[in-house]
Amino acid sequence: MATATQAPTSPAAASGRGSVLPLLRGRPSTRVRLAVGRRRQTALRAQPPGAAEVVEQSVNTIRFLAVDSVEKAKSGHPGLPMGCAPLGHVLFDEFLRFNPKNPYWFDRDRFILSAGHGCMLQYALLHLAGYDSVTMDDLKAFRQWGSRTPGHPENFETPGVEVTTGPLGQGFANAVGLALAEKHLAARFNKPDLKIVDHHTYVILGDGCQMEGVSNEASSLAGHWGLGKLIAFYDDNHISIDGSTGIAFTEDALARYEALGWHTIWVKNGNTGYDDIRAAIKEAKAVKDKPTLIKVTTTIGYGSPNKANTYSVHGSALGTKEVEATKNNLSWHHEPFHVPDEVKRHWSHHIDEGASLEAEWNKKIVEYEKKYRQEAAELKSIISGELPSGWDNSLPKYTPENPADATRNLSQQCLNALAKAIPGFLGGSADLATSNMTLLKMFGDFQKDTPEERNIRFGVREHAMGAISNGIALHSPGLIPYCATFFVFTDYMRAAIRLSALCGSRVIFVMTHDSIGLGEDGPTHQPVEQLFSLRAMPNILMLRPADGNETSGAYKIAVLNRQRPSVLALSRQKLQQLKGTSAEGVAKGGYIISDNSSGNKPDIILIGTGSELEIVEKAADELRKDGKTVRVVSLVCWELFEEQSEKYKESVFPSEVTSRISVEAGVTFGWEKYIGEKGKAIGVDRFGSSAPAGKIYKELGLTVENVIATAKSL
């Protein structure tokens, strides 16, 4: 049986792929490969007496907390925690700055486990570090109903977990957003005498994260922005679910990162090369102008004599027999869930240290407040999330006399108003700023050398844009990121939008060109099903404002909903300012904008959203001329409407009025909910077409005439 230090190493280390190069430290653009091998003993001599043993004990504690929890749950992923335990120990114990008794301390280092399936690594570390959120009971309840230790890290369940990960690549892109937020706030608020924002973002990603396109998008941006305080560890274990990564992933990842403008380091022995890990992190911290990728070659399931370095240890419990074999192999003669006293003692210093770190910072902020009153007020608003009083007064109001305008233009007025009123308001577009109308006119571009600015240029990278925005939102309660593209391209970023919703991160998704109304670009660019696909998603607001007042109302809602994201679908084409629309109406999700009936019993109810509300209103006018009583309802946000009282809903849609027509330039699927069995839905139950917008509307029957004819047919 292999001993611990003889445990299988990964194929790469074994094959000698990437031979050892001379050390070239201090030359950030050169790839550095740290020497491999049995340097452990030498390395640890530099530590206090007994330290090496404690480290070893601590690392094995982490490994077996993971093994035992997975074993108890009969479900989970022991492989990564067993392989990354050395890295985890060194990073958390020796580098990470945090206060376990206040997981939300503003200036903490951020740690993200992008390879979220390895969450037992994070839970074990949080437990050892003294976080109250992960007690021994929590570890024993791993993956059980109601526990704080779910199958992937969830920020809304477990204080100390910064973001929700699991879907691969997302956590990494979140980390780019967290690092962006730090760089931005540091540039805005630090003073030569007071560095009030100063922390690092660390992230562990696996082979799976590397393969996902979103991580390349985010990496390209991180390199472009020169996010020097972002340090990523690539757990290079050569195993993914289907076996060796050699079957699908043979690129030279480090060379790719260099091409993307990163500093790269390779720790060839991540299993026992503690000093190499330490040296790599130190080197990475010294590189200020570039993010660093540290490739740490590890053995998945390290220590397991029969399963290490195989896919079988990736996502299943080891099984009683192999647990025993592994414990013997690593000389771990303890009951399940055992934490040796010396390990407890060793980690206990973090409680005092963490308290001191925060206390020091608190002193600094007091001094900062005295010296820099204005900046301190802004920063505190960002830290606390408290909105400046009267912030919403800045949102524009309209009357029907105001000129018709595209809601994307009206949106830009809101964005600029909010950025002026709210210190933490920032964002940008995926290379469509001039189409989405998202530029903040009073600010420049957030760039490598101008990080204090607030216009973020994401390039054509919708997916990373969404995930980076999640990271920004989760950095501080008062940071409110918006991000923009064409509505149809929510499809590119849907995985990130879903995590916004799940995480409860307040991102504002500014989605213009929201229907066939965009015209000539044709069906590839015309959303028809996106409204419903997002209405189907839990914990997100899908808003489709019809004019200026509704656009202002939609932004107000988006800002006020601190625990959920909002998607705003906005028109490319000009829309009239309607009588009867209001921000107050938007807050209810659905409301009556006009009605010539009495006694809550109109002949017919016409329902519209967004650009079609004006069609509906015109049709209503015509029908009224014919003597009908017609109610027009704007159903701008279904989710908000559903949250209203039954009484209110009945006041808008009285049960006895069954003549109802919905008009929306999208699929009619789902409208049954409001039009009922006898109603009719006018919409677009097909892909769109390339032609001038007016022509498409006419051909597809989204016209006043068709609404009138349909009404008469009821």
Place this chain on the structure above:
Amino acid sequence: MATATQAPTSPAAASGRGSVLPLLRGRPSTRVRLAVGRRRQTALRAQPPGAAEVVEQSVNTIRFLAVDSVEKAKSGHPGLPMGCAPLGHVLFDEFLRFNPKNPYWFDRDRFILSAGHGCMLQYALLHLAGYDSVTMDDLKAFRQWGSRTPGHPENFETPGVEVTTGPLGQGFANAVGLALAEKHLAARFNKPDLKIVDHHTYVILGDGCQMEGVSNEASSLAGHWGLGKLIAFYDDNHISIDGSTGIAFTEDALARYEALGWHTIWVKNGNTGYDDIRAAIKEAKAVKDKPTLIKVTTTIGYGSPNKANTYSVHGSALGTKEVEATKNNLSWHHEPFHVPDEVKRHWSHHIDEGASLEAEWNKKIVEYEKKYRQEAAELKSIISGELPSGWDNSLPKYTPENPADATRNLSQQCLNALAKAIPGFLGGSADLATSNMTLLKMFGDFQKDTPEERNIRFGVREHAMGAISNGIALHSPGLIPYCATFFVFTDYMRAAIRLSALCGSRVIFVMTHDSIGLGEDGPTHQPVEQLFSLRAMPNILMLRPADGNETSGAYKIAVLNRQRPSVLALSRQKLQQLKGTSAEGVAKGGYIISDNSSGNKPDIILIGTGSELEIVEKAADELRKDGKTVRVVSLVCWELFEEQSEKYKESVFPSEVTSRISVEAGVTFGWEKYIGEKGKAIGVDRFGSSAPAGKIYKELGLTVENVIATAKSL
């Protein structure tokens, strides 16, 4: 005013970024930079007399057909066609092998314009090359209702267009799929004496495509697979919609591609360096073991004195004044839409040549049929799309006595049966083959050196997987690709799925772990809204089979629907084989699986899909014991059910039976359509949770008991 050769060059060429290196041809892994500059005259001396002038005329014809079409439509993207006209001319006129009178000739080279907004380049080239699909009238109807020249290339509108592009990065990933198909078929069918499959795939991508994550995913795979006959042109024009690419895209793209295992070449003068373009393509064709990226530095809007090299020429008409200035600048003294006679004459040879190419190939295939009967039959089935007779007999059938099993396992039986019966059936998973149960047992892995095999290993790259599958499906009517991941990760590949639907490409999306029933992995992995988000999409079948017979039925439907993709949602957990389910039922989308009523008037209708159908059936049994008449309906595919006659629909859901309950482990949104105003929907209107599956089902009320209680409440 600048003359043509003095027209602005791109910033990169001007700044000397990437200086000229010695030519290192024949060393594929080394980046080669072709010499820049005024080599045009020397180069063209090698051509027949007068050829240089015709090329120049042809290139300007392409430019102005684009300019004039956009001008007439008052909408479109002239910049790319003006910049890429030299590349387009050289590629189509001198390299591409095609038969304009049969755009579907099997062994044609494939050309994809991934930067689809520049479609006027492709339309102009198809027109000059003699395709009947793009007449002068079509060019004049650019971007108009009903025309064959829509705002982005659409394969379903315009013969000669291979795939639908526009959403950036997709076309590039499609090209990887097309090249994969060629490599696979060549390996399977070519013989030492008869090369029956032998064509290249060419693709033009822009900065936007480069930035999209999907292109990096696809590039990594193309490099891994060694797709030597894939040649990609990167139109490096340094301008995207928001201005200089320098604001968001400063990576070293060529170095990235080298890291991904590509051969790379840089043509520094794509504006007038015809010979450099020719040399690059020749070199690329000579590299057999790697795909090649040719970076072609061009000037967007080349020739426009005031707009070239600015974002204003990217996506808007030049305007009358600038059109005139451009015509003067390029000495183009013609009416709009003019094609000089010598240009027509020059291009006319493609009609005969194309016919000859196809005739030669036809001769070869006749010989092939004689010599290799079995292979010829398979290949012809792939080329024609005709399914072998009795193919569907291979699909397994079940009785209630067969053991309970997960539909993902039952799916694997279908996949293996179909791969045996259908020569063009192939596919794989995004690193979840052993979870999705998608391995074809009789085949090995499609890899660089074993391209004849049919198990494709996509790695953790869902988005590229979808787009590559689209390319495979569109390569030949008889290629039927399937691709697999967890159902929730359809979110990662939604943009590709949408294009499957729009293109009408028959991809089978095998999506397992289709609900909270996957258990412990928790809400990040548990789809709840995905069923509806896909039901909302036009032209796609969303199937959720409940057991073995329905799984077989779902596959039959998926194969039979040649013009639309299918998504199969499959369970992780075991499900009973139900009495009453059938493949014939699946074909109708919704059908009665049990009923103890008579006269089409049950007391209640219980509706289920997939894993919940067994819950519904059990509840029905209990209710029947209480003396109720209960109908159970499996609504396995809403789209198919909607296509049935009104009479059939009424026979399943009689209007007068308003007591209806739906049970589905997903959001209830949308079920109003079938349960009506008085019905109840049991489902999951929230994100899931990390716990054992049975526990989650119980906590969320997806139980027999709850169905019974709900039924009694109605």
